[in-house]
Amino acid sequence: xxxDKNIKxxxxxxxxxxxxxxxxxxxxERFAILDSAxxxxxxxxxxxxxxxxxxxxxxxxxxxxxxxLELLVDCGLVRRHRFGSDSARYERTTGSASHHHLVCxxxxxxxxxxxxxxxxAISSIRYPGFAASYFSLNIYGLxxxxxxxxxxxxxxxxxKNNQTLSxxxxxxx
Amino acid sequence: xxxDKNIKxxxxxxxxxxxxxxxxxxxxERFAILDSAxxxxxxxxxxxxxxxxxxxxxxxxxxxxxxxLELLVDCGLVRRHRFGSDSARYERTTGSASHHHLVCxxxxxxxxxxxxxxxxAISSIRYPGFAASYFSLNIYGLxxxxxxxxxxxxxxxxxKNNQTLSxxxxxxx
DNA sequence: TTTACTGCAAATATTTTGCAATATC
DNA sequence: GATATTGCAAAATATTTGCAGTAAA
Numbered sequence: 001x002x003x004d005k006n007i008k009x010x011x012x013x014x015x016x017x018x019x020x021x022x023x024x025x026x027x028x029e030r031f032a033i034l035d036s037a038x039x040x041x042x043x044x045x046x047x048x049x050x051x052x053x054x055x056x057x058x059x060x061x062x063x064x065x066x067x068x069l070e071l072l073v074d075c076g077l078v079r080r081h082r083f084g085s086d087s088a089r090y091e092r093t094t095g096s097a098s099h100h101h102l103v104c105x106x107x108x109x110x111x112x113x114x115x116x117x118x119x120x121a122i123s124s125i126r127y128p129g130f131a132a133s134y135f136s137l138n139i140y141g142l143x144x145x146x147x148x149x150x151x152x153x154x155x156x157x158x159x160k161n162n163q164t165l166s167x168x169x170x171x172x173x
Numbered sequence: 174x175x176x177d178k179n180i181k182x183x184x185x186x187x188x189x190x191x192x193x194x195x196x197x198x199x200x201x202e203r204f205a206i207l208d209s210a211x212x213x214x215x216x217x218x219x220x221x222x223x224x225x226x227x228x229x230x231x232x233x234x235x236x237x238x239x240x241x242l243e244l245l246v247d248c249g250l251v252r253r254h255r256f257g258s259d260s261a262r263y264e265r266t267t268g269s270a271s272h273h274h275l276v277c278x279x280x281x282x283x284x285x286x287x288x289x290x291x292x293x294a295i296s297s298i299r300y301p302g303f304a305a306s307y308f309s310l311n312i313y314g315l316x317x318x319x320x321x322x323x324x325x326x327x328x329x330x331x332x333k334n335n336q337t338l339s340x341x342x343x344x345x346x
Numbered sequence: 347t348t349t350a351c352t353g354c355a356a357a358t359a360t361t362t363t364g365c366a367a368t369a370t371c
Numbered sequence: 372g373a374t375a376t377t378g379c380a381a382a383a384t385a386t387t388t389g390c391a392g393t394a395a396a
Contacts, residue, residue: 027377028369064376073313111303122310135310140252140306198396199394200394203351236387
């Protein structure tokens with residue numbers, strides 16, 4: 001939970017102005033959540049985030065975390081991902097290089113892939129009438145481990161079938 | 174629910190071979206679900222899909238729809254999206270041009286944008302050890318309606334604040 | 347004949363909501 | 372002082388799972 005609060009425009013300023021503009025209140029909970037989110041370079045879930053805050057000695061309810069993260073997404077400081085069937089994952093938008101995700105449809109594992117030029121290409125597209133804030137590119141498929149597992153299962157099944165087949169053949173003798 | 178079953182390799186063949194390869198069973202439920210999914214050009218949710226099947230006279234349980242759509246995703250015939258907080262949306266991968274999505278973070282509305290060249294660019298990237306099946310590109314931001322709504326709310330708040338301010342000024346007189 | 351699949355209902359997991367107390371504006 | 376926000380717990384929603392009966396291989 002440490003980031004340079006002097007970089008301009010720093011997240012605190014952005015959030016503060018966003019709250020002012022929307023006539024929402026500047027509460028300690030909201031800024032604690034902001035600081036913690038900005039200090040986390042990795043993905044996090046509501047649950048993990050709540051635990052981390054708790055470990056730091058903050059007690060903030062889940063409901064408040066949900067609502068504050070929604071605000072942070074709305075003002076573009078945080079991205080929200082829904083990869084598999086599991087819960088939403090969040091990540092700060094600042095301080096990390098443009099990347100997309102390889103998502104395994106079998107086991108749900110997510111791997112980050114950095115690609116600045118593709119990121120720039122996507123970010124540079126303008127959509128009339130739509131105020132874009134961030135993008136999320138996910139490539140779905142099978143990860144290495146699940147491919148290997150599949151090959152192995154395939155081989156075992158084939159072996160089993162051959163045994164069955166030879167049993168039948170032997171019986172006929 | 175009508176698509177040309179003669180196109181090669183047609184979805185029925187792909188699915189049939191997938192089931193055979195994985196030593197899974199060819200049940201009427203699975204093929205009814207396949208046909209219905211392939212006959213739907215738009216996005217659908219489990220709920221809407223279930224209703225549509227029911228209306229056509231098929232009765233298939235939600236559990237079976239979930240499990241079969243998982244198989245269809247696994248064999249690449251169906252894409253699974255998780256846009257907002259709401260339930261997963263599915264769409265067939267065949268028979269529609271490459272597109273991505275503009276997702277409103279405020280109201281959740283999703284708009285499709287066709288872009289063959291970007292789609293080709295993304296599809297052509299190879300990831301060592303990862304067997305890519307399909308991609309999902311979502312641009313998050315504010316849709317036209319929500320931008321308008323925001324401007325309107327902003328103006329009203331400002332007006333209200335001015336009134337309060339002039340009340341205070343008047344009182345001081 | 348073996349065992350995977352289906353439907354149903356119950357269980358689980360995640361996110362949202364209502365309400366009284368509190369704190370910001 | 373008016374009202375948005377908080378925490379808690381309950382509610383709503385989506386998805387998964389267990390089990391007994393059925394059907395594909």
